[in-house]
Structure formats: C-alpha cells, structure tokens
Amino acid sequence: MFVVDDDDALRDSLRALLGSAGFRCEGYASAAEFLAAYRDEAGCLLLDVRMPGMSGLRLQDQLAERGVPIPIVFVTGHGDVPMAVEAMRKGAFDFLEKPYADEELLDRVRRAIASDASRRREEEERRAAEAALEALTAREREVLDCLLAGRTGRATAQQLGITEKTVEFHRSRIMQKLQMRTREQLFELCRRARVFPQ
Amino acid sequence: MRARALLQSPFLADPTVGLLVSIALAAGIAAFDYATEYRLRVGVLYLPPIFLATWAAGRTAGLAIGGASAALWLATLFGKQPYLGTLHHLWEGTLHLVMYAAFVFAIARLKSALELAKERFVSAFDSLEAAAWVVDPESDALLYSNPQFSRTFGAVGSAGGLARRFGAFAPAPPEGEAFDTESGRWFYLLARAMRWLDGRSVRLYVATDITESKRAEQLARKQAEQLERTARLIAVGEMASTLAHELNQPLGAIANYNNGCIRLLRQWSGAPGASPAEGPSGFDPRELLELMEKCSTQALRAGDVVRRIREFVRRRPPTLHPENPRALVMGALGAAEGEMVDVRLQAVTELPAALPDVAADRVMVTRVMVNLARNAWEAMQALEEEERRLVVRAREHDTEVEFEFADRGPGVAAELERQLFQPFVTTKAEGMGLGLAICRSIVEYHRGELWFTRNPEGGTTFHFTLPVARR
Ligand SMILES: Nc1ncnc2c1ncn2[C@@H]1O[C@H](COP(=O)(O)OP(=O)(O)OP(=O)(O)O)[C@@H](O)[C@H]1O
Ligand SMILES: [Mg+2]
Numbered sequence: 001m002f003v004v005d006d007d008d009a010l011r012d013s014l015r016a017l018l019g020s021a022g023f024r025c026e027g028y029a030s031a032a033e034f035l036a037a038y039r040d041e042a043g044c045l046l047l048d049v050r051m052p053g054m055s056g057l058r059l060q061d062q063l064a065e066r067g068v069p070i071p072i073v074f075v076t077g078h079g080d081v082p083m084a085v086e087a088m089r090k091g092a093f094d095f096l097e098k099p100y101a102d103e104e105l106l107d108r109v110r111r112a113i114a115s116d117a118s119r120r121r122e123e124e125e126r127r128a129a130e131a132a133l134e135a136l137t138a139r140e141r142e143v144l145d146c147l148l149a150g151r152t153g154r155a156t157a158q159q160l161g162i163t164e165k166t167v168e169f170h171r172s173r174i175m176q177k178l179q180m181r182t183r184e185q186l187f188e189l190c191r192r193a194r195v196f197p198q
Numbered sequence: 199m200r201a202r203a204l205l206q207s208p209f210l211a212d213p214t215v216g217l218l219v220s221i222a223l224a225a226g227i228a229a230f231d232y233a234t235e236y237r238l239r240v241g242v243l244y245l246p247p248i249f250l251a252t253w254a255a256g257r258t259a260g261l262a263i264g265g266a267s268a269a270l271w272l273a274t275l276f277g278k279q280p281y282l283g284t285l286h287h288l289w290e291g292t293l294h295l296v297m298y299a300a301f302v303f304a305i306a307r308l309k310s311a312l313e314l315a316k317e318r319f320v321s322a323f324d325s326l327e328a329a330a331w332v333v334d335p336e337s338d339a340l341l342y343s344n345p346q347f348s349r350t351f352g353a354v355g356s357a358g359g360l361a362r363r364f365g366a367f368a369p370a371p372p373e374g375e376a377f378d379t380e381s382g383r384w385f386y387l388l389a390r391a392m393r394w395l396d397g398r399s400v401r402l403y404v405a406t407d408i409t410e411s412k413r414a415e416q417l418a419r420k421q422a423e424q425l426e427r428t429a430r431l432i433a434v435g436e437m438a439s440t441l442a443h444e445l446n447q448p449l450g451a452i453a454n455y456n457n458g459c460i461r462l463l464r465q466w467s468g469a470p471g472a473s474p475a476e477g478p479s480g481f482d483p484r485e486l487l488e489l490m491e492k493c494s495t496q497a498l499r500a501g502d503v504v505r506r507i508r509e510f511v512r513r514r515p516p517t518l519h520p521e522n523p524r525a526l527v528m529g530a531l532g533a534a535e536g537e538m539v540d541v542r543l544q545a546v547t548e549l550p551a552a553l554p555d556v557a558a559d560r561v562m563v564t565r566v567m568v569n570l571a572r573n574a575w576e577a578m579q580a581l582e583e584e585e586r587r588l589v590v591r592a593r594e595h596d597t598e599v600e601f602e603f604a605d606r607g608p609g610v611a612a613e614l615e616r617q618l619f620q621p622f623v624t625t626k627a628e629g630m631g632l633g634l635a636i637c638r639s640i641v642e643y644h645r646g647e648l649w650f651t652r653n654p655e656g657g658t659t660f661h662f663t664l665p666v667a668r669r
Binding site: 006007009010012013014016017018019020021052053055057058077080082083086098099101102 | 442443446447448449450451452453454455457458459460461462465494497498501502504505508615616617618619620642643645647
C-alpha cells in the first residue's frame with residue numbers, strides 16, 4: 001500500500017505501524033512523487049489532505065482524471081473536516097480524523113485493500129468473460145442475445161430468419177465454446193462480461 | 199444708528215406714503231418761508247422732502263417734487279421781494295432747479311446701486327443648495343434667509359432660536375460642525391463677518407448638510423475596526439492552530455511508532471518458542487507491552503488536548519453570503535491601499551463583466567485579498583515606481599470563481615516553495631510570516647484552494663478559488 005504525507009516522521013511511523021501489521025508500505029513525500037511512481041499496483045492509498053504543492057484533494061482529482069481506481073483513505077487534521085467531507089463526496093473510500101487509534105487505521109486500510117482486491121477480481125473475471133465471448137461468431141452472438149432476452153427457440157428462429165434446428169445447433173456450439181454446462185452458468189458469465197439482453 | 203432706522207421706516211419704503219409726506223413737507227416749508235417773508239432763506243430745507251420723494255417713489259417723483267420746490271421757493275421770493283428784477287429771479291430760480299435736479303440724480307443713483315448690490319446678494323444665495331442666512335448679532339434679527347433655509351430648518355422666528363437648536367447660546371454660533379437637535383442632522387456651519395447693505399456689521403451663515411458623509415465616515419471607521427479585529431482574531435487562531443498542527447504531527451508519529459512496537463511485541467511474545475522465560479535475565483515482554491500501551495494512551499490523550507485547542511480557536515465559522523466578485527476585489531484593493539500608508543497601489547483589474555456571485559464571508563475574503571496585495575507590493579519594492587504593477591484577474595469555472603493576484607516581483611525563492619504557506623515562514627525583517635497561512639485557512643474555510651504559479655515573464659501569481667453561490 002501507499003502513504004503520501006509531507007511529514008517525514010509521520011510517514012516513517014505509519015510505515016512502521018502498517019509494517020508491524022503485515023502491510024508492505026511505500027511512502028511518498030508529495031503528491032507529485034506518487035503520481036510519477038505509481039503504476040496501477042494493487043493496494044490502497046493513505047493520503048494527507050493538507051500538503052504543500054499539490055493538496056490531497058488535487059491528487060484525488062488527478063487520479064480520477066487518469067482513471068486510476070485505487071481506493072483512497074484520507075487522513076485529516078481536525079480543521080480539515082469539511083475538506084474530508086468534500087473528498088468523500090468525490091468518491092474517496094474513507095477518511096480518518098487525527099488523532100486516531102491504530103485499530104481504526106488498520107481497520108480502514110484493511111477494508112480499502114479488500115475492496116481493491118475484490119474490484120480487481122471482478123475486473124479480471126470481466127476480462128476473462130469478455131475474452132471468452134470474443135470467440136463467438138456474429139451469428140452465435142445474435143442467438144446468445146435472444147437467449148438472454150428469454151426468447152423461445154421458435155421465436156429466435158423467426159426473428160433471425162433461420163430454422164429452429166439451426167438455432168438449436170448454434171446454442172450447443174455456444175455452450176461448447178464457452179465450456180458451460182447449464183443455462184445459469186451461461187447467464188452468470190454474461191453478467192460478468194456486462195452483456196445484457198437488449 | 200437712528201438715521202439707519204429711519205431709512206428702513208415705512209414712509210421711506212412705501213412710495214405713496216413717501217410721496218405724500220414729501221408733498222406735505224414741501225408745502226409746510228413753503229408756508230413757513232412765506233410767513234417769515236423770505237428773510238430766513240430756507241431753499242436748502244427743501245432737500246429732505248426731495249430726498250424722501252426720490253428714495254420712496256423714484257427719480258421722476260423726485261424731479262417733480264424738486265421742480266415744485268424750486269417753483270415754490272421762487273414764488274415766495276417773487277412775492278416777498280419783487281424789486282430784485284426779473285433777471286435776478288430767473289437766475290436764482292434756475293440755480294435752485296439745477297441744484298435740486300442734481301440732488302435727485304445723485305440720490306436715485308445711490309439707491310439703484312444699493313438695490314443692485316442687494317439683488318446680487320440675494321440671487322447668489324437664493325440659488326444656493328445650502329441654507330444661508332444673515333444675522334444681526336446685536337438685535338438677534340434674521341435679516342435674510344434663502345429659500346433652502348426654510349426647507350432645511352422650517353419656520354424660524356429669531357436667530358437666537360436657531361442657534362439654540364445647535365446648542366449655542368449666542369445668536370451667532372461658532373463656525374464648524376454642528377448638530378441640529380430638531381432635525382437630527384449634522385451641518386457644517388460657515389460663518390463670515392460682513393457689512394450689511396446699510397453698513398451694519400452682520401454675520402452671514404452657510405449651513406451644509408454633512409449627515410451622509412458623517413454617516414459614511416462612521417460606517418467606514420466601524421468596518422475598518424471590524425476588519426482589524428477579525429484580522430487579529432484570525433492571526434491568533436492561526437497561531438494556535440499551527441501550534442496544534444505542529445504538535446499533532448510528532449504526536450501522531452509517536453503514537454504510530456508505539457503502536458507498531460506493541461504489535462511486534464505481541465507477535466513475538468505470542469510466537470512459539472518465544473516464551474518469556476527465554477528472555478534475557480528475567481525480561482518479560484509483557485511488562486514492556488503494558489508500558490508501551492500506557493504510552494500510546496498518553497499520546498492519544500495529548501492529541502485530544504490539541505484537538506480541543508483547535509476546536510476552541512475555530513469557533514467562529516465563516517458567515518457565507520452571496521457576494522459580487524468585482525465588489526470584493528474593489529473593496530479589498532481600497533482596504534489594502536488604506537492599510538499601506540503612503541503607497542499608491544497601482545493595481546490593474548481584469549474582471550469579466552458578468553461573474554456569478556460567490557459564497558463568501560466578505561470580511562474574511564477581504565483579508566485574503568489584502569494579504570495577497572500586500573505581499574505582491576512588498577515583492578515589488580526593488581522595482582522602479584512605475585514598474586510596480588499588480589494585476590488582479592477573476593474568471594469563472596463552472597462551480598467556482600478563480601481569483602489571481604499577479605505581480606512582477608522576483609518570484610518565490612526555490613527553498614521556500616514547500617513551506618511558503620506555513621506560519622512563521624518569512625523572508626521579511628518586519629514580517630510575521632502569517633499572511634499566507636491565514637489566507638490558506640480562510641480559503642479552505644470556504645472550500646476553495648490557494649496556490650501559486652510562476653509567471654513566464656517573471657513574477658508570481660497567487661491563485662485562489664471560491665465556490666459560486668447557489669441561488
Ligand atoms: N508575491 C510574492 N512574491 C515573492 N515572494 C512572496 C510573495 N508572497 C509571499 N512571498 C514570500 O512568502 C513569505 C511568506 O509570506 P507571508 O505573507 O506568509 O508572510 P510575510 O509577508 O513575510 O509576513 P506577514 O505576516 O506580514 O504577511 C514572504 O516572506 C515572502 O518571502
Ligand atoms: Mg504577507
């Protein structure tokens with residue numbers, strides 16, 4: 001995980017604490033340094049709201065602009081609560097107000113990392129599902145769409161202007177290509193790939 | 199004195215009365231002359247009736263009375279001293295006629311000159327916007343008042359009555375500011391001693407209503423005081439909050455280190471083969487653990503104290519109202535100029551005509567702009583007078599208005615860049631280093647941001663944003 005804070009001692013102490021809890025931690029003294037170094041690694045970002053140069057909020061904006069989905073946990077001093085609220089509104093994962101107990105911090109970090117992991121898993125599945133669907137021919141996709149829409153074999157045949165038998169043939173080809181055994185499995189795959197009936 | 203009173207008596211003012219009185223007088227003189235058989239030579243006695251007629255009824259009447267007087271005189275002379283001869287009578291008669299006529303012309307001339315003077319005086323003061331009046335300090339009489347006078351003070355009986363309204367006892371109050379207790383307005387009284395038409399020395403007063411400017415002055419003073427108070431409050435608050443922040447950081451670090459240690463210790467003492475008995479000479483990690491936990495509690499407690507200080511300091515929340523950006527900038531530049539004695543701020547504003555109102559605490563935002571303007575000005579001290587120029591811009595982004603204060607100074611020193619906004623960071627002998635820290639706090643109260651950029655052509659630009667007011 002990543003810590004961005006301009007205070008060297010605070011950054012180092014965070015690294016020690018998080019390290020003791022088993023997190024591997026990289027520290028950056030400024031938002032710019034982090035932006036330059038970050039390569040879409042898994043984890044979460046612990047970010048100080050108030051920093052010279054680029055503030056935490058600006059970094060959040062920059063990350064959003066670049067489409068970087070890393071979850072951000074903001075750390076705020078007391079006076080910065082309105083800014084933290086603003087950060088939450090813009091989609092930050094959570095925020096922590098100083099002073100905090102270590103369990104609070106670790107808990108939030110754990111949840112943020114878990115959320116990142118599950119997002120990555122979903123992303124992975126989606127990509128796999130998409131890749132699998134890529135293997136289908138255009139006609140097979142049409143048949144699949146009809147299937148998803150819940151049409152009967154006859155209705156599908158009528159709509160596509162082919163015989164019911166051909167429809168049946170395509171259907172078994174689809175199941176075979178995607179290595180699906182049941183309809184439910186097929187539907188689940190499509191859901192992951194974000195293919196929905198029109 | 200009595201002659202003056204006589205001049206103003208009614209038979210001198212009313213033409214008919216004057217003419218009748220003068221005819222009666224002339225007739226009386228003629229009768230007296232006739233009765234005394236011309237022995238007293240009373241020709242010169244006709245002058246008063248002639249004067250009276252001329253003064254009261256004009257030149258023609260004067261000439262008529264003069265002619266009649268000459269005729270009466272000649273008739274008496276002829277009647278009582280017929281042996282003098284015709285030539286002599288004619289000569290004497292002509293002489294008197296000429297003398298009377300000359301007298302009439304002189305008197306008429308004098309009178310018209312006086313009238314002209316009065317007319318000039320009256321027309322000058324009648325058109326005056328301010329109330330004007332003339333007082334005779336001796337008699338307490340109001341000799342003249344212009345139309346504006348009655349509009350301003352209403353019906354006023356005597357000069358003394360008016361003076362009492364101003365809190366003065368004499369009918370002629372002193373020059374200067376005066377408060378009219380009756381209308382509740384402030385006036386500036388201008389007083390001049392002058393000679394009245396008849397030669398009396400009187401006092402002329404002109405009263406200008408200064409209530410509005412007096413009020414504006416008071417308002418400005420009050421605002422300046424409020425601004426000053428807020429500035430001080432913010433400065434104190436900023437100091438305390440900085441102290442709190444500065445303490446919070448190491449405190450936080452201590453707590454983190456400590457908690458890290460506790461965790462490691464727990465893992466170690468909980469690990470197999472790391473039983474307390476195996477520690478060096480009676481060392482029990484659990485004891486250490488207990489102490490470190492106490493340490494953590496104390497660090498947290500200290501953090502809480504600091505937090506309470508900040509809470510106390512930040513009690514005054516900004517009161518946000520929709521404010522016009524242009525008015526904010528103009529007001530702030532005026533205030534900045536007021537604060538920096540003996541400099542004339544050469545500021546150029548580039549403000550679009552239609553900017554939306556921003557949600558701002560006017561007093562606080564003024565503080566921000568004044569600080570930025572002052573910094574800009576101080577940064578340009580080394581430049582020639584005409585080179586020093588501050589450009590203030592504003593522009594609209596959809597939900598924010600961005601303000602820019604651009605100077606032509608030497609720019610921010612590279613080693614200062616990272617801590618510029620921290621309190622007590624200054625390069626100035628007289629500086630407190632609080633200006634920018636205060637600015638940032640205020641801007642962040644407003645949920646805006648403050649930052650700076652270097653101008654390509656030299657100098658620094660400070661930017662800050664304020665949210666657009668929701669309608
Ligand atoms: N426009 C500017 N150009 C160059 N340097 C600047 C400018 N504005 C600020 N600085 C630098 O930043 C420092 C901090 O500014 P800040 O306004 O916080 O404090 P200060 O002006 O020194 O003191 P004060 O408390 O009286 O405002 C300044 O001392 C100066 O070195
Ligand atoms: Mg300053």
